[in-house]
Amino acid sequence: MSSSPLHDMLFGFPSSQEFLDEEWEYGSEEDDTDMLDCQAPDDTTSPWILQSSPKLYPSDDELLLTNSIGQSVATNETKDKSSASGQTTRNHDGVIDRIESILTDVVDALIEDRDQLSITLRTRSGTSGRKFDAANGIVPTASAFKTRKITFPGNTPQEAWRFTVLVRILEFVHSALIENVIITKRDIYYRHPDLFVKQSVVDRYVDDLACTLGVPRASLHVTAAAKGLVAGNFSIRRLDGTIVNGLSDREGLLVPKLMDDDVLNLSEVKWILIIEKEATFRSVLSSLHWPDIGSFGLVLTAKGYPDLASRTFLRRVVGTSPHIPLCGLVDYDPDGIAIMSTYKHGSYALAHENVTIGGTSTGERPLNLPQLRWLGVKSDQIHQNRDMDCGTCKDTNIGTQASMKLTARDRKKARQMLSWQIFAEQGPESEWRHELQLMLMLNVKAEIQILEERPGGTSGWLKEQLGEVGSQHGFEMNNKSVSPATGVSWL
Amino acid sequence: MVCKRASTSSLGYVYRALIYLQSKQYLTLHTIDDVHPTDIFSLAPTKTAILSASGSSSIHIHSTTAQDFPLQQTIPGAHKLGIHHLVTNNEGNKAASSGFEGEAKIWGVNQDSGEWGELGSLKGEYKGTEIWAIALSADGSYLASTSIDGKISVWDLNAEGMPKIREYETKGSYGMSVDLSADGRFTASGHESGSIYIFDNDSGRMSHSLASLIKPVRAVSFSPASKLLAAAGDARVIALYDVLSGEQVANLSGHGAWILSLDWSDTGEYLLSGSYDSKAKIWSVDTRSCVATHSHGDKPLWAAKWLPKTTRSEMFALGGGSKAISFYREAAG
Numbered sequence: 001m002s003s004s005p006l007h008d009m010l011f012g013f014p015s016s017q018e019f020l021d022e023e024w025e026y027g028s029e030e031d032d033t034d035m036l037d038c039q040a041p042d043d044t045t046s047p048w049i050l051q052s053s054p055k056l057y058p059s060d061d062e063l064l065l066t067n068s069i070g071q072s073v074a075t076n077e078t079k080d081k082s083s084a085s086g087q088t089t090r091n092h093d094g095v096i097d098r099i100e101s102i103l104t105d106v107v108d109a110l111i112e113d114r115d116q117l118s119i120t121l122r123t124r125s126g127t128s129g130r131k132f133d134a135a136n137g138i139v140p141t142a143s144a145f146k147t148r149k150i151t152f153p154g155n156t157p158q159e160a161w162r163f164t165v166l167v168r169i170l171e172f173v174h175s176a177l178i179e180n181v182i183i184t185k186r187d188i189y190y191r192h193p194d195l196f197v198k199q200s201v202v203d204r205y206v207d208d209l210a211c212t213l214g215v216p217r218a219s220l221h222v223t224a225a226a227k228g229l230v231a232g233n234f235s236i237r238r239l240d241g242t243i244v245n246g247l248s249d250r251e252g253l254l255v256p257k258l259m260d261d262d263v264l265n266l267s268e269v270k271w272i273l274i275i276e277k278e279a280t281f282r283s284v285l286s287s288l289h290w291p292d293i294g295s296f297g298l299v300l301t302a303k304g305y306p307d308l309a310s311r312t313f314l315r316r317v318v319g320t321s322p323h324i325p326l327c328g329l330v331d332y333d334p335d336g337i338a339i340m341s342t343y344k345h346g347s348y349a350l351a352h353e354n355v356t357i358g359g360t361s362t363g364e365r366p367l368n369l370p371q372l373r374w375l376g377v378k379s380d381q382i383h384q385n386r387d388m389d390c391g392t393c394k395d396t397n398i399g400t401q402a403s404m405k406l407t408a409r410d411r412k413k414a415r416q417m418l419s420w421q422i423f424a425e426q427g428p429e430s431e432w433r434h435e436l437q438l439m440l441m442l443n444v445k446a447e448i449q450i451l452e453e454r455p456g457g458t459s460g461w462l463k464e465q466l467g468e469v470g471s472q473h474g475f476e477m478n479n480k481s482v483s484p485a486t487g488v489s490w491l
Numbered sequence: 492m493v494c495k496r497a498s499t500s501s502l503g504y505v506y507r508a509l510i511y512l513q514s515k516q517y518l519t520l521h522t523i524d525d526v527h528p529t530d531i532f533s534l535a536p537t538k539t540a541i542l543s544a545s546g547s548s549s550i551h552i553h554s555t556t557a558q559d560f561p562l563q564q565t566i567p568g569a570h571k572l573g574i575h576h577l578v579t580n581n582e583g584n585k586a587a588s589s590g591f592e593g594e595a596k597i598w599g600v601n602q603d604s605g606e607w608g609e610l611g612s613l614k615g616e617y618k619g620t621e622i623w624a625i626a627l628s629a630d631g632s633y634l635a636s637t638s639i640d641g642k643i644s645v646w647d648l649n650a651e652g653m654p655k656i657r658e659y660e661t662k663g664s665y666g667m668s669v670d671l672s673a674d675g676r677f678t679a680s681g682h683e684s685g686s687i688y689i690f691d692n693d694s695g696r697m698s699h700s701l702a703s704l705i706k707p708v709r710a711v712s713f714s715p716a717s718k719l720l721a722a723a724g725d726a727r728v729i730a731l732y733d734v735l736s737g738e739q740v741a742n743l744s745g746h747g748a749w750i751l752s753l754d755w756s757d758t759g760e761y762l763l764s765g766s767y768d769s770k771a772k773i774w775s776v777d778t779r780s781c782v783a784t785h786s787h788g789d790k791p792l793w794a795a796k797w798l799p800k801t802t803r804s805e806m807f808a809l810g811g812g813s814k815a816i817s818f819y820r821e822a823a824g
Contacts, residue, residue: 405683408665412618418592419572437575
């Protein structure tokens with residue numbers, strides 16, 4: 001199968017600027033929602049499905065059916081590695097069938113000369129109704145869906161546009177499935193930028209479509225272009241014998257896509273560090289401390305809110321070696337904490353992926369990383385800066401130039417986040433809640449760069465911190481050697 | 492009574508003795524530990540009790556008349572996302588709180604049971620007008636509030652539905668602090684930009700835009716006679732302004748960190764201030780000098796309040812990041 005050149009093309013592609021702009025940001029996600037929903041009637045309370053509209057939600061029976069078909073399909077398609085990790089291909093034919101039935105229905109409606117064409121989507125609703133599953137430390141979708149009927153010609157030009165967008169995306173997805181190639185969301189956008197207007201429109205409809213069909217996005221053969229970078233003392237041995245070395249490029253590697261058969265070697269890795277910002281990632285990699293730091297760890301940045309590719313990679317790394325401590329370094333602002341929350345508990349916007357990827361039947365876990373520890377930047381680290389500066393710098397109280405006041409958007413975001421279940425009073429993240437409250441009280445935020453003001457800079461600080469993490473880890477390892485079983489069990 | 496902390500040098504003794512001449516002595520009377528599971532953001536005393544609020548959702552009420560300051564009542568779930576401001580009226584039968592969700596709640600004492608209960612709630616009508624800082628008038632009839640967009644509102648708590656009766660526009664800088672004068676005539680607000688305004692509640696107009704502190708103003712407080720306004724914040728000085736003329740009359744400097752709270756003693760003789768570096772200072776308004784400094788742990792001191800004067804000696808309470816409330820009283824003689 002010609003799968004690996006394909007993947008090289010998709011994931012070995014040099015990172016170009018346009019990829020950086022891509023992907024979902026919480027803020028813009030919300031704004032898009034506003035924009036797209038502004039014309040839509042409030043149909044959350046009336047999940048009608050008219051006879052003319054194709055039936056999009058599989059009932060439980062149908063799901064079972066799909067699964068059994070899927071498994072038989074999977075045996076036929078074991079050679080097919082072109083979709084995510086094996087199990088995501090199992091729905092392949094089922095998905096094609098369902099997309100075809102949607103399109104057929106539209107065509108039928110045209111032939112029968114019906115007044116209106118319609119497609120009913122199950123969309124991911126706002127984050128308000130979403131529940132945090134404390135037991136599993138993740139945000140599942142459960143009852144948080146709402147349905148939306150998109151009709152043509154519809155009452156407004158927007159509705160007609162939405163319908164067109166949806167049909168066009170269905171068409172692209174369908175052809176990708178039929179031809180068995182993987183396309184990126186960016187591809188889709190560029191095939192018809194005039195229609196889609198902006199990338200986030202494509203992102204949203206593709207995710208809604210996946211949500212409607214009840215499959216992970218990868219089953220639609222649509223991926224996000226990898227935007228994460230990773231570096232460190234790890235290696236991946238591919239089935240064809242090629243070896244990817246995490247230290248081979250001083251600039252870091254694009255987050256590789258791991259196949260089931262790839263062997264991940266993490267024996268030298270004492271810790272894993274997630275960095276919010278690419279700039280910090282690059283400054284760490286180019287610092288004098290990097291040879292020291294890099295030979296003991298794995299550093300990853302997804303350049304802001306993590307994409308599924310980065311989360312999937314991390315999940316695999318953690319799955320391979322669950323005992324390795326996992327730390328996050330993010331800005332001291334609401335987005336920083338939200339980004340950390342996305343890594344740790346999953347995305348609020350893409351909650352359907354949290355549960356669908358891996359599924360429960362395969363024994364694989366969803367994409368959350370419950371063991372993620374917050375390394376920084378925290379309020380007391382900003383204050384340590386202050387203490388050091390006190391002798392010379394009489395002017396400021398918290399940090400120096402790098403601390404800033406919150407914007408109105410920051411305050412709004414922080415307030416919204418406090419109402420998330422994760423941040424509830426008795427919730428799992430009382431420290432995060434406290435830090436968000438302090439941010440609002442002090443009206444202060446700071447970027448990771450504030451650590452540069454310390455002697456030794458960010459990487460010096462990291463070396464110190466990660467040294468501690470590593471040694472704690474060593475200690476735990478000794479303890480764990482008593483019962484080696486715990487070392488491999490899921491946390 | 493003498494300060495128990497030994498000074499290490501003889502020069503220190505001389506210095507201490509000199510300070511002693513003009514300083515006042517306050518002794519720790521009692522500390523209630525772990526009042527809240529997280530930072531105490533606000534304290535509001537009555538004649539017989541002290542109400543406290545924190546990043547948790549409940550308000551605690553401790554008696555200040557019994558020896559060991561026992562817990563009298565807890566109001567659970569007052570503000571789910573945490574509470575940042577809590578104020579009481581002079582009579583001590585009405586209180587108001589504001590929470591991170593952006594609403595204010597009004598509380599009253601039931602005359603029969605003596606328990607606190609909710610009387611109503613206030614909120615901004617649209618986005619950006621969420622309530623932040625609040626202040627109650629001395630008689631508890633009016634509440635003033637600030638919002639992120641810099642608007643200052645005054646609400647009539649005695650009227651049906653607690654309507655907003657005044658709304659003052661400012662230049663749009665986030666309103667971090669607010670106070671109502673005891674006579675109810677004036678509203679003052681302190682802003683993120685450093686601006687400080689005084690509004691005349693009778694005319695509904697701004698009466699003064701005071702000399703700016705340039706940096707965020709985290710506390711404003713009218714003197715009990717409504718003649719002076721004290722304002723402080725990240726500039727680390729306390730500025731005193733004449734309310735009628737709007738002139739700045741004094742600058743009290745000495746804090747080494749952001750000043751988070753200000754409170755006048757009942758007589759107007761002393762000002763109590765609390766700062767980010769956990770220091771509380773007491774200032775003589777006459778001599779414009781600091782007469783006592785106390786440390787309250789090593790965490791931000793969010794709240795420093797005098798207790799209303801009773802027959803006993805002068806007392807104040809401190810609360811903040813240490814999660815404890817400490818009570819101090821003036822040393823006798």
